[in-house]
Amino acid sequence: MTDQIVVARLYKTMLLIRQLELRIAEIYHTDAIKSPVHLSVGQESIAVGVCDPLEKDDIVSNTYRCHATYIAKGGDLFGMMAELYGKSTGCAGGKAGSMHLVDIKNGVMGASAVVGTTIPVATGYALAMQNEAKMTGRQRVVVALCGDGGTEEGCFYESINFAALRKLPIIFICENNRLAIHTPLEKRWATNQLCERMSTFGIQTHKIDDADVFKIRDTMINALAEIRHGTSGPIFIECATYRWLEHVGPLDDHYDDYRDKNTYQLWQDNDQISRLARMLDDQVRMEIEKEVTLTIAQIEKYAEESPYPAAEELYTHVYAS
């Protein structure tokens, strides 16, 4: 029997991500959010399974599809929503928008909208963490997430080779939703043996093909323990998943007919949020749902009421002082 406290915690974070993103989709037409939004609806179990066992000062690096990992890592929710609204109270003062969420205090490294670009940057952060640990005796870990498309960029292989060579404290996660915008994997990969490819670098690999949040979390717990104890260098984890909504924007685009509705149905039947809901007793579940609804209302109000940045903000932070 899985620990009910863990189930409740995972449920709460996953539900928060799901409900907040669905709320973003719902209000998108009002133009309050003038930012391209890449929603993770359907993919939440990866962000939460991966981030739940991390320490606050561990680091995640992610892509433009960054809301889920930002939330799961403990990124400030008020700052996130205000950022989407382009407000001065946003996590980047309104300069970043949805695609570049950042919260260094909580270990969210700053997302990039150029596919693949954060993978080597995360690797560099891990290099620094390896050196830091020699002084502090405590090994912080970096988690670098990318999509299946991200693995096609040269810098992905170059980074993993370097990380393996230097035994860096980094976990590479591929969120494999089999789509790059609308283009399926079959049109982009000669073979789909990604883990096998990675293992030739001499690193541990894991493939989780059902998005099971407990499997993802357990794999992470073991991986983190090995890396912290110095018994393993980089570890690669491939997680299969399915994107429920369009690549960018608020809509369900299954009507566009570029993907199979039966597959969608299978993934909906396998929805990890519904699964966790069923594992909780009603009282606890309803408490959580109420709390999530309240949180969303609060951060939305905060974002609405916050001011836009003043004109002089255009010129702040061009250079560091």
Place this chain on the structure above:
Amino acid sequence: MFTQAEEIKAHAGPQKTGTRLIRYVDALREAFEEEMARDPKVFLFGLDVDDHKGIQGSTVGLQEKFGKDRVFCTPLSEDAMTGVAIGAAIAGYRPIHVHIRMDFMLLCMNQLVNMAAKSHYMYNGQVKVPLVVRTMIGRSWGQGGQHSQALHSMFMHVPGLKVVAPANAHDAKGCMIAAIRDNNPVIFIEHRLLYSTEGYVPTQPYAVPLGKARILTEGSDITIVAVSHMVMEALRAKKHLEAIDIQAEVIDPVTLWPLDMDTIMASVKKTGRLLMIDNAWLTCGASSEILTRAMEICQEEAISMPALARMGFAPTTCPTTRPLENLFYPDGRTIAVKAYQMIKGKQAKGWEPPVSAKTEIDAFKGPF
């Protein structure tokens, strides 16, 4: 779709026979279709070119018509795919490689600068690289730091590359046809906000010669040279100025390299004033080049120096939030005020052009 009849008239001239009003993006598509039908060596590839959205519609239907050997998508491997395009070009084909943002071309720089630009010269003419690289400048709806960059000056800097940035539907089709037929690597710069603008475009294939600027409106008081989407803003400025009896001559260089300084200088000699509006940052940019060339030419020809000024992006990363983004770009009103001050003197204050009607910038809604 929006149609601003006034601007289109200024933009594309009056309707000529054998033309019809179509969008910039459809004009591009027509160019691909006609050139691919004409020359079996032309092929088009890149991320997403064969999906149902077809690069904002510019490649829709091409795979059905020309097959998967000539129209195909690729993995996300811009660096290698650029090399692939260069190799095929050296082997005698005419690839068109597509990027949905100019920002992503930074992944292609090694191949473009070290191979595409160099090969013909370095191998003493033994090889040619007839390559077109299509790319799009993004703007608005929170495109932000990594989806809005306009890096044309980086390409202008490198001998061996041609750089073209058509600002209307007519030139989009004609320049694309010229670029495909050219035996050099051509960086073909489009703009997201130009795609839905309409212009009169001939039904027949035609080439707009590369290296020739276009005078869009004649005027005797000031020469305004504007690049890509800024041409639309310059035309708005021209209208503001007209209302107070100032006649601006608006010139679109169309091709940024090689640059047609003759057309620009003929105008400057007439007006004595040159205001350059780049759709990019100013430092080491197209504006630096054009103003420097203007000064050099005046010196060489011993003619009096014109009044010179330039405007472009604020010297910052592009912020996503709308109020800051509005300050980041010049617009019809700020351009008009600058022109007014160049004519009346800096201290001339008190003139504020009226707020423009809804533009393509307001009309553009994401998500991308």
